Amino acid sequence: MALTQRSQRTQRNRAVWLGGALLLLLVVVLLGAAMLGAERLPILDLSEQQWSILYDIRVPRILLGACVGASLAVAGAGLQSLLRNPLAEPYLLGVSNGAALGTMVAFVFFQSLEITRPLLAFAGAGLATIAVYRMVKNRTGMNVERLVLSGVIVTTFLSSVIVMLTTLLDAAKLRSFTFWLLGDLSQATRNGVYLSLGAVVIGTIILMSQARALNLMMVGERDAFDFGVEVGRVRMMVFGASSLVVGAAVAASGSVGYVGLIVPHLVRLTVGSDNRLVVPFSAIAGAIFVVFADTIARTAIAPRELPVGAVTALIGAPMFIYLLRRN
Amino acid sequence: MIDVSRQNIAGKHGNFCNNALFFWSMNVDDGKARRFLLKDKGERIKEKVGRKKRFIFLLLALLAACGGVKNDSATSSSVSQVPMRVVTDDLGRTVTVPVKITRAVSLAPSLTENIFAVGAGDRLVGVTTFCNYPEAAKSIAKIGDTMNPNMESIVALKPDVVFVSTASQIEAFTKTLEANGIAVYVTNPKDLEGLFENLTNLGRLFGTESAADILVTQLRDRSNKCFIPVRAPQRVFVQISKEPLFTIGRGAFVTELVKTAGGISVTADVESAYPKISKETASALDPEVIILSESDDNKEPNEVFNNSPAVKKGRVFKINADLLSRPGPRLVDALDQIAKDLHPEKFK
Secondary structure, eight states: OHHHHHHHHHHHHHHHHHHHHHHHHHHHHHHHHHHOSSSOOOSSSOOHHHHHIIIIIIHHHHHHHHHHHHHHHHHHHHHHHHTTOTTOOHHHHTHHHHHHHHHHHHHHHOTTOTTHHHHHHHHHHHHHHHHHHHHHOOTTOOOHHHHHHHHHHHHHHHHHHHHHHHTTSOHHHHHHHHHHHTOOOTTOOHHHHHHHHHHHHHHHHHHHHTHHHHHHHTTOHHHHHHTTOOHHHHHHHHHHHHHHHHHHHHHHHOOOOSHHHHHHHHHHHHHOSOHHHHHHHHHHHHHHHHHHHHHHHHHTTTTBOOOHHHHHHHHHHHHHHHHHHHO | OHHHHHHHHHTTSOSHHHHHHHHHHTTSOHHHHHHIIIIIHHHHHHHHHHHSHHHHHHHHHHHHHHHHHHHHHHTOOOTTOOOEEEEEOTTSOEEEEESSOOOEEEOSHHHHHHHHHTTOGGGEEEBOTTOOOSGGGGGSOBOBOSSSBOHHHHHHTOOSEEEEEGGGTOHHHHHHHHHTTOEEEEEOOOSHHHHHHHHHHHHHHHTOHHHHHHHHHHHHHHHHHTOOOOSSOEEEEEEEETTTTEEOOTTOHHHHHHHHTTEEETTTTSSSSSOBBOHHHHHHHOOSEEEEEEBTTBSSOOGGGTTSHHHHTTOEEEEEHHHHHOOSTTHHHHHHHHHHHHOGGGGO
8 A cells, every 4th residue: 555655656757847847948958949940030239120020920839839749749648548549630530631621711701700710610520520530339349440541531531522622722822831731830910829729739639638547447348337327428528628629729730640649659758658647748749739839830941931740740650660569 | 837737637637527616616616616526526426427427538639649748758656646746745755746736635723824825725725723814714524623634524525735833733644644645744934034024935836826925925014014123012911812821932923023022022932832920920020011911811911910111001902812832924913013012203
């Protein structure tokens, strides 16, 4: 008894240490990102214009990147536990594409209404999540092949609808849309930051409130049910929260890939699979990852810019293969 | 010229029957002729061949013999071929086109405008869905858009030559077309002078040299009037799209136009023609003038320019996106507008 208590305590200490280190890293990355950019800004003694560049352009973009990263990572963490599958990720499951399609419908048909974008993105993400879930679930339960296959099918289906819709766009719009589709944080505005921040805070709180239940469900839905977990409710909460955060993230920045896959994976490797830690740590690590990737996107070929989604994929895909081979 | 027409009779329309149809078709409009040639050809030939088989064969043999002799001395190609000539396109490729181009397809709005401008618009049998100028271009058969032309539609139109611009990234399709025996002529004007050259070349290709020469002289005159030498050129930002922020860089026509009109594009040194530029840099560039390539979602400057001298002094000008983005004769209209916007005092 004493032994387990001690081991619990050392585990908790370890978690606190890791959490502290992650937060510190986040602060360092945020500050570093604020100092780097296409324009070289002196740390002290900024002119009015330089101040405006920092405050109106760079900082909102960094904050939005942090929100988007946190959103995608917590959504990935939640979906992975719920579907009991390390491959579950908003981008691979088609949830991001669902949100992208929603945003695009808003973009093409309701251009004047700003608020329709996040709303339709949320709806699209929700529908895609439900579609994948319905396809995955059968009497015998879910397996990896089914999940990946369903994700691929939903993703390609939604992509083809998106491509069809792009034919309605003229050449100039098409160019901006392609950029957005790859994940692009350059359109960050204060309102976008507030919206994403609100979504990610609410989403993370919901997911953390379900963390205990998710831990039980990782054993198996049937067993979790026997332990008294309201499986249906948990599922609804996790799907809802994931759709909310992914919808907000995609509406603000397009579909940034691999964040929801890599980040929770790395977090689990470090802190174990307790969702009470995985969810908040994923949020912080996701923010770090995207802000870091976007700093590269902003500076690599300055004054031109890369879409951040291209950078996350560039970092994420090899990392994923490495992890896959190591395990 | 007489030689050419005789070879035509003996060549392209290899039997008498088709020749008759060909001559007749010259008197009707292109659409009618095409329908006639495509749909009714079979039936009509059957009717006549049955009745006058011998006569036709006799004539055919005679004509073929005549044409053969001529061909041997002229182009040394076989009897069944149209008189051809070899030209060089803007990429330095050698292209074999008929001496008289009667059916052309344009795969870029600028090329459509140029072909109309040199007086050969009536030879266009296919254009892209983007080709909306001049008015007459709208009623020509559409073969898809610049990026995704429909190969089958193009081949079905039986063009002598297909005109592409490198801007349309169409090189990939060239092989398919050439495999179908359709010549592909690539144009790649890089500046105003290149545009004038392009117009002259098109005039030569279509045999409308005089119209092209007149046009080029006029355009050259007008663009010379827009040449405004200044000591301190105004610093201009050209906004192609507001969100995300696209502008013009090195290699865009407009960069040259702005320079001619007594300004300087603040993004003139940025690599690539239409770069997406960082908002930080755009804001730091602090332009004195902003030119908007006017389209539905590009009607005002990006917020990062709110404190720029251009916005503060109200020096924001709009120019129709079609004028700015197409290397056609209307590029001179764009130049004219830029010059008047930058230096209104010179045009009183």
